[in-house]
Amino acid sequence: QPSASAAGAGAGEIMRGMTAVVRNRPLRRIAALQFVGYGTLMSIAGLWAGPYLEDVHGLGAVDRGNVLLGINLAIIAGALGYGWLAPYVRSPKRLVLPGTAVGIAMFWLMAALDSPPLWLAASVLFLLAFFGSYFMLLHAHARAVLPGHLMGRGLTLQNTASIFGVFLWQSLTGLIVDAFAAAGAAAPEAAYRTVFGFLGTVSLAGLLVYSGCDDRRTPADADT
Numbered sequence: 001q002p003s004a005s006a007a008g009a010g011a012g013e014i015m016r017g018m019t020a021v022v023r024n025r026p027l028r029r030i031a032a033l034q035f036v037g038y039g040t041l042m043s044i045a046g047l048w049a050g051p052y053l054e055d056v057h058g059l060g061a062v063d064r065g066n067v068l069l070g071i072n073l074a075i076i077a078g079a080l081g082y083g084w085l086a087p088y089v090r091s092p093k094r095l096v097l098p099g100t101a102v103g104i105a106m107f108w109l110m111a112a113l114d115s116p117p118l119w120l121a122a123s124v125l126f127l128l129a130f131f132g133s134y135f136m137l138l139h140a141h142a143r144a145v146l147p148g149h150l151m152g153r154g155l156t157l158q159n160t161a162s163i164f165g166v167f168l169w170q171s172l173t174g175l176i177v178d179a180f181a182a183a184g185a186a187a188p189e190a191a192y193r194t195v196f197g198f199l200g201t202v203s204l205a206g207l208l209v210y211s212g213c214d215d216r217r218t219p220a221d222a223d224t
Contacts, residue, residue, distance in 0.1 A: 026145040029213035031161040036206030039165025040199040041132040055186040074126045078133030092137040100207045102131040107200030
């Protein structure tokens, strides 16, 4: 059985490690985009794309499933594409910044389109999914700014940010849709356009925070 003093020392070490992780300025900026980027993409791909296709475009279950399959294939293709390009760039940031910017543009385009044809709406959703699948690059960026002894805690913070982001943005967009939809009725197109605009704005905020991050460890964060 470990002694009480050993347990206390272990708890103190954990707290010091977590404090060092939270104080890592570049990591906080990366986690901010992880918190926003993954959650906003999953709010569409995992929650609202299906209801949008049903309520706005009148698609049945099979046709909705086909489009949703295309969205998820686009996410996979985007992740593979980013992974293929990553060795050719000096910093993951050089891929994340334009990828996020395109995703924001797609969110805002969906917010601006008034009753778009299905082919156009589906194409924009595919592009959003493809360019928005940069989240694994954020893990690579986090590894670049973390000292070795904080790597596990730092990546845990990244994962926690992404999971909490999914919860928060899906919950808030649910409130938006509920504000537009009458009880038992399909949500109007305006509800979904508001959701797209909201997620685009949130994504822009995350991008602005992340854009100030570099790939260098600060002296206080370097390995000793």
